[in-house]
Amino acid sequence: MMYEQWVSAYGITAEEKVFIFIGMFFFIAAFLFITFILISRFTKNNRQQHEVALRNHFQRSLNAIIIMETTSAVPDSSYRFKIESLKNVMKQSSFARQVMANQLVALKKTISGSSSKILERIYIELDLHSYSIRKLKRGSWKMKAQGIRELTELNYTDAIHSIRNFLTANNKTLREETFLALVRLDQDKPLSFLDHYTGELTPWMRINIHYHLSKSDSRRIPDFSQWFTSSNLDVVLFSLSMARQLRQTSAVTKLPELLSHSDVRVVALTLETITELEAYDLADVVAEKTATFWNNEKISARLVRCLGRISYTHEHKQAILTYLDHPDYNVRFYAAKALYTLDDEARNMLQDFNRGMNGILSGIINHISEPLLQ
Amino acid sequence: MWNIIYLVVNTLILAYAVTIAVSYLVLAIISMIEMHAYIRRNYFIDYKYILSSPFAPGISLIAPAYNEALTIIDNVKSLLSIMYNNYEVIIINDGSKDDTLAKLIPAFDLVKVNYDLQYTVATKPVRGIYKSRNRAFKKLTVVDKENGGKADALNVGLNFSRKDLVACIDVDCIIEPDALLKMVKPFLEDRTVIASGGVVRIANSCIIEEGRLIEIKLPVSLLARMQVLEYIRAFLLGRMAWSKLNGLLLISGAFGLFKRETALKAGGYNHKTVGEDMELVVRMRRYMQDQGQRYRVAYIPDPLCWTEAPSSATILSRQRNRWARGTFETLSLHKKLFFNPKYGVMGMLSYPFWFFYEWLSPFVEFIGLVFFLLLVILGQVNWTFFISLTFAVYSFAFFISMFSMLAEETSFFKYTAKRDIFKMIAVALLEPIWFHPRVVWWSIKGNYDLMKGKKSWGEMTRQGFVQYKRKEKVA
Structure with missing residues (x-):
């Protein structure tokens, strides 16, 4: 009613109404964003605080369990008690379970040896492996990948068959996680x-x-x-x-x-x-390929570098020498370097060639003989 | 007659405004979706695998330095401590008139070496190449050359490098320690990637120690704060979408990673333009399209590089003047792309977008303003129409700024202080009336200066991070 009065009082046309509507729409949307940002910040802070509290609690318990397990004098009942109390905390929410799983994964990355095995056992005793396997059945690829990561980090080899199913997954990240899991678990x-x-x-x-x-x-x-x-x-x-x-x-x-x-x-x-x-046995085979790859400067550069490492006869060095005439600078550079570093005979061949060509390779020779550029 | 002119101009400006608003909205939505997909994809990534891998490609960090004597030592130390195994730092002293080179030589125990440099891309002559006698600085090379400008210096770096990838950076930027690890990943995941760029953020008022970013803060200066919002909008809501569409034309000159071979084959940086960063990307893309090869220009939304934004209107005006000239120079050098289907997304979408909505928009806004003033003088203004239209435009600008704030909040969440949100809301409300008109004016001035034949960069004096830190301590 008020709006209509306002519209008629100012003689607002249909076009102007559209602009006012657009303006109102974007302003309201902007303020909704602001509200979302504020709520997000509030929940983020709360979640963070809750996570820190849980992590500290889990960390203390895990430390105690690891110490108990490495000290044989402690009775089994204490260990059981700790495990049960952790289970009780985790029953409260899936958030707590996820924090615990993350904590175990993080610890596993920094610990090795017998302590690492204890963490693997705790993972199973807390039934977190079932929690991770359940993730493999979820719809989201991210949850599946997270489940695979947890099972892999905590070395749960029984999950190999379930994980193998994702080798042909459509999602690239999920497929990659599967490969890595198999590399580590199989x-x-x-x-x-x-x-x-x-x-x-x-x-x-x-x-x-x-x-x-x-x-x-x-x-x-x-x-x-x-x-x-x-x-x-x-x-x-x-x-x-x-x-x-x-x-x-x-x-x-x-x-x-x-x-x-x-x-x-x-x-x-x-x-x-x-x-x-350093397959010296293949020097002859490589030297024979010089003519085949002459026109490909990338292959030629690699070929001369290869010969520079594995050559042992005069013929091999002669093969490298032909590349000092190559049209590509990089190939000439690597050919000169190969001869320079091989032995005295090859080095003399390089110097003779350079003299014969009126010092055309002097720049390259100065470069490769510079100690600070090695 | 007057009514016809009135109707035509009004309709054209309105059509322009509607299409630009729709374009920005579409780009913002694509960016938001793509950014969150990127975050989800990278949730599982452990970058330390690259750090220790013998398979990680070699990277040359090329940093041109001109009259940087004040901060060069700290800057080089910062570059030498980046987390990456197979990399080298190439500092190009571009004929500095101060003692930049004289400071570097003793600080890093440098001596001249016999490097056989090839001028694959033509540049000004190199006077000397220096390496350190100290094994701790083995990764460092300093090239001293005659002054030829930033593009010329970067070309010397391209000629010098023998690594697969080259990272071209501004020497005074703060690079995040893991920046190279993140920037190199697109090249590892997709062999067709020819370049990757990252988000540049503003470091004014941030706490910096020995070239490392210690604490992120919103700038104290209002002008710099305006630029924070502007950068978030451009980097998080614009480039991410263009990358998804494989139509990204600009990788910031402050920090970009390129395939050296492709950059060289495309001809290296063009030293005849002041927008050499955009021009190189366009030329590399053109080269790949002309060769009929598949390629991609990738973009990382992580904040990887922090730079000092101009906090005085004079310096900012020079920067924006240069950007406007660089945009026009690049667009005119590659006018063949304009709606050319042969160049795919670049020709049919990216180039026209840059032409109409980046280069042309200041002129449209300016003409709109002149037209409005003319109507005021002639007493032809329909004030309710004007107010309702202004309200719609203003609220859209505010909406887009808030959208970018939302993108920041739900992704990298760098400004954590609660009061920062309110400061940024105030900035977003003020920006369209206080900052944007000045940017429009500087752009028009830039185009006018280009017509007059202005080619220089314009002096960019900086307050300097170190100087700010001292101020902080005193306070």
């Missing part, structure tokens, strides 16, 4: 999923898998050359880089084949692997 064949894997294996996954493998028992690390012939290019690249990084000399015999691979990334990585593994 004691016999941690990378068996690679046998039939057809998806993408990004450098990010490579970093994650390498991290977990490097932390685990070296006996669990598979021979990566078994996947050199995989039909999935990403798997081949991954296996090559792992073989190189983990210095698997058993892979050397399978490398020459890969120098004829149709994908240049595989060839480049193979040359890097031969370099890292």
